Amino acid sequence: MGIVYAQISKIIAHYAHIYEGEIILKIMIRVYMDGINKVWQPQSEEESLIILYTIIDAYYGWCEPKTDTDTEPITAKVIRHSNRSYPTHITALKQSRTELKPFIVADMETIIINQVHFPYAVGLMMVRPGEQINEIMIDTYFSEDYKIILNQFEDRSTKVLNDFVLRILTIVRQEQSPLTIYFHNLSRFDGIIFLKHLVCHHKNYELKTLLRNNRVYEIAVYSGKKMLFRVRDSLNLLPASLDALSKNLCPELGVKGNIDHNNLSMTNIESQKKILLDYMKQDILLLGGVMLKAQEIYWKLFQVDIESKITLASLALSIFRLKYYDASNWPIHIPNKNEDSFIRLAYYGGHTDAYKPYGENLYYYDVNSLYPFVMKEFPMPGGVPVWHRNLDGMDLDSMFGFIEAYVECPKTINKPFLPYRNKENTLIFPTGVFVGVYFSEELKYARDIGYTVIPISGYLFERKESPFKDFVSSLFESRLEAKKSKNDAMAYVYKILMNSLYGRFGINPKSTITEICDENQRKNLLRHSDLIFSELLYENKYIISFHSNTDKGPDYWKPPENSAVQLAAAITAYARIYMYPYISREDCYYTDTDSVVLGQKIPVEEVSPSVLGKFKLVDLILKGYFLAPKAYYYETKEKGVLKFKGPLKDHVSKEIFEILLMDPDTKIPVKNLHKFKVNLKKLTVGEEERIETLGIKLGNKRKPVFCSGDWVDSEPIDIEDLSSLNHIGKTVFKSLKKRLNEIHNEKFSQIDERCKEMKSQFDAKKTDKKGHRRREE
Structure with a gap:
């Protein structure tokens, strides 16, 4: 045991050098019985202390500790997990059914x-x-x-x-x-x-x-x-x-x-x-x-029977795998737990924001099939990702993958580009200093518009031509043909298929599962699951709800079938890049994923109702209220359009939007009837009437700007958050920050030298002119 203690001492000394200034909170030792077939009996606290003091005394013997050369590294046996193996990449499908089922x-x-x-x-x-x-x-x-x-x-x-x-x-x-x-x-x-x-x-x-x-x-x-x-x-x-x-x-x-x-x-x-x-x-x-x-x-x-599929997303994936997927030349990697957990941090989804609360004579545009367009036109992360714990010394332009980075957004950018998820799990687009995981291409774009970006660590992929080109092109062209021939049924099918594939790759491995089971299964789930609730329904029949992918400890991993979050994260990031030139315009009032409301027209060459990726004019707005994401009302010559996310939509009207514009802090109590309230514990659907508060959350995504008491604009939230940096990240960041400062100082020195040189030249010319005047006099 003295050898074991010496080894622990040696390891602590090694890591103390790496993590200088940090505090050790806990030391955990894995003990296994080599060649002994019996159950380990844990010691009492008193017995543990006696053994520990014996080890220390045996090791030190009231003399100087042994040197590093006295101990040999101890290699523990690898613990083999009995997790079921899963495919490393998505496979292609072959035709199975020969006839349709009733x-x-x-x-x-x-x-x-x-x-x-x-x-x-x-x-x-x-x-x-x-x-x-x-x-x-x-x-x-x-x-x-x-x-x-x-x-x-x-x-x-x-x-x-x-x-x-x-x-x-x-x-x-x-x-x-x-x-x-x-x-x-x-x-x-x-x-x-x-x-x-x-x-x-x-x-x-x-x-x-x-x-x-x-x-x-x-x-x-x-x-x-x-x-x-x-x-x-x-x-x-x-x-x-x-x-x-x-x-x-x-x-x-x-x-x-x-x-x-x-x-x-x-x-x-x-x-x-x-x-x-x-x-x-x-x-x-x-x-x-x-x-x-x-x-x-x-x-x-x-040649796919919809009876064999549960969701549209799984149907779209099956069609892709059956008709368009080239698994030999473009195998889609299924991430392991570490890869999925890290890359999922970069899966932010669409950008929705309200910038200006009121406007008149506006233009509402949206993009023809934004996500399918991105899937067709942009390169995708391919191959097996390689982890880089320290990206110090690598050029951002050479990277392609998902990167944890230190980011600085200047306060001069009124509509910031990079997303950030705050402690309330709200997705905001702030200025300031923060650390996040992003797709490399959006970090490059952010840098080009004025952000400071310092890559720290990440998973790098191969840059490969999109595997979705044929899938999107075929469906989009077929949809146009169907629309020309006024075949609404076919056009509808093509449209929903195109827009359903990308999300399937981003399916979350962690979800809430609810099962109906007997007492024995219930006891088993109570022992091994992250329980949410358990209720008796009827005579030894229970309903039990728990979180998935947590039931067998922190190392357990059972990925969703055919998941590839790297593709979903890249597609949504490319979409945000594509939309930003329009969102960042001074006359942008509102945006929601693939749409913008602008004060001026988009150039005519960028508008077409039938070209993939171009904009189409949805509405000419006479006046509009854009008070919060998913909360707007506008009028055209023909109609009024109202959007209000949440259960109180039926209580919202144009007049409510006018009241909230005048005083955005207004809270209106309303009696709301929930006609289809699900009680999962009892498996019932009922009615429930409640008094609820109607209003908007002001300032949770952007700060309102007032002029003479009127709400006229908004500005980004400024943050400072480096809390997610780990020990290695801090070390890398300090090194890169120092190098960046050295580059800046060098540039400033060059500018200073150039200024001094120009000043001396200017002074010399000035002296020459004075001498010339004296000679003339």
């Missing part, structure tokens, strides 16, 4: 009882590829049809869902194959209610739920190990309202109906049976038409 579409209608939604009707329709659909094919179940046998409405509501499940099981037996059932907006409504019913009333079946970040993506129902059916959200594949989708994809089936849900009650529900069921059946018919048309389009274009 599916079911369904809808549920509810009524409020004691502030909770209960189903009073549910319906479904079988949809087969290539076959016509019509209203006759729809099966419906209505609560009041069971009045003769069930007195309580809650019992009749349960009976409706029970018969619905039995009908699904009958169809599954007839098909002799598991089926997918689609609801539109399953994630935050139908899925919560249906999951609660399955848990409480179908105990013979096992449920496997895909519930992430409080959204239901899939409910799979099993009998033993055999899957019977799964329920999914069509909104995740076709992200638009059913009304908008049906107008694009199946206008021949008619329009979405409309009923006054607010006037529905237990006293009139039975008398309105026909109206209510006709409304629900039209929704089911439209959903069937939308999904059938979408399935047909995707199969015809890409």
Whole structure:
């Protein structure tokens, strides 16, 4: 043990030299039993002290410590983790399905009882590829049809869902194959209610739920190990309202109906049976038409069945991997834990800011497919990244990758370029001094517009031509052709595909997972997970929520399938670079990712409604209020446009914007009814009325500027934050800062010498002129 202590002493002395002036807070020693098959029993504090004093005494022996040459390095055995291996790069796909699968579409209608939604009707329709659909094919179940046998409405509501499940099981037996059932907006409504019913009333079946970040993506129902059916959200594949989708994809089936849900009650529900069921059946018919048309389009274009995918992003990735991805020449690297954690710090997303609160005669532009344009035109980080802990001595222009850097933004820049995430997790664009992780190309751009940039450390990649060129070009050209031929359905499909791919690469490995489980699984999750909550639902059925990628300790890593955050971070950084010349204009009032509101026109050569990456004029604004990100109102000759992020949008009007412009600190209490409030612990959806405060957060992204009491402009927040620098970073920074100062001093000396030289020349000429005058006199 004396040898071990000597080794510790030697290591401490070594690191004391590296981290001079720092404090050692803790020393941790890994102990393993070599060749002894028994469980390690930890010592008591008293026993530990006795052993420690024995070691110290044995080592020092009341004499001078041993020198470095007396100890040999001790090499510990490598601890092998049993983590499941994962691919190092994204693979290409091969065609698997040879024919399309049938599916079911369904809808549920509810009524409020004691502030909770209960189903009073549910319906479904079988949809087969290539076959016509019509209203006759729809099966419906209505609560009041069971009045003769069930007195309580809650019992009749349960009976409706029970018969619905039995009908699904009958169809599954007839098909002799598991089926997918689609609801539109399953994630935050139908899925919560249906999951609660399955848990409480179908105990013979096992449920496997895909519930992430409080959204239901899939409910799979099993009998033993055999899957019977799964329920999914069509909104995740076709992200638009059913009304908008049906107008694009199946206008021949008619329009979405409309009923006054607010006037529905237990006293009139039975008398309105026909109206209510006709409304629900039209929704089911439209959903069937939308999904059938979408399935047909995707199969015809890409030989991909949408029934095999849960989200649009995963569908877009599958199409890319199947049709456009060259895995042999451009393998997309899947980052490990260290790489992902570091690079994700540079994944900031889009830039949204409000600069001037009010303006008249303005121009609202947005870019034609900004992210697809960037994906096509700009080089991407390829190959396997190489970590550089010290970038001292490397030229920024030679770097390509993701870099932690010291940054200084001058106060003279009114609309700063580089993002910074503050302690409140708000993304701001400040002036001042700070440290952050950025894509190399935005650091170069920042330097060129006046920032001081000192690279510290980072992951460097190969600069490679974009692997998305063919993907974007093909889809954009096909979309233009579809628009020319007035094929709105095809144009819509091409558009959503183009814009959905990049985000899939940036999928976050850390998410909130919610599971339905029994007591044994619950105990296991409680022991090994970062628990959020656990609640008993029904007779040994629990709902438990926890954070992913933390359940097996800090070294555990299970990346999302086919993630590549380096691509998502690079794409969004390039987009911010592309937009900055327009954002930085003095006449920019507002920006949101791919759009700007300007006081003057953009040059005509930069505007085209049909060219990828060029701007199109969205609106000519007569007057507009731009009070905060995602909070604006403007008027054109034809309409008023209002945007207000949050649950209080229905309470906002032009008059509210006028009040807030006059006094931005105004807070207005409003009574707000949340009609679809999800209680995940109880698996219910209900109504909740609350008094909430309507207003804007002033000064959290930029500081307001007042003139004679009027809010007229804004200015950036100035910060100073070097807290994220580690020991190595501080050392590198000091070295680079010293070198930078030396360069500046050298330049200043050269300028000073030049000034002295020019002054002496000027003085000499001045003396010559005086002598000339004297001679003339």
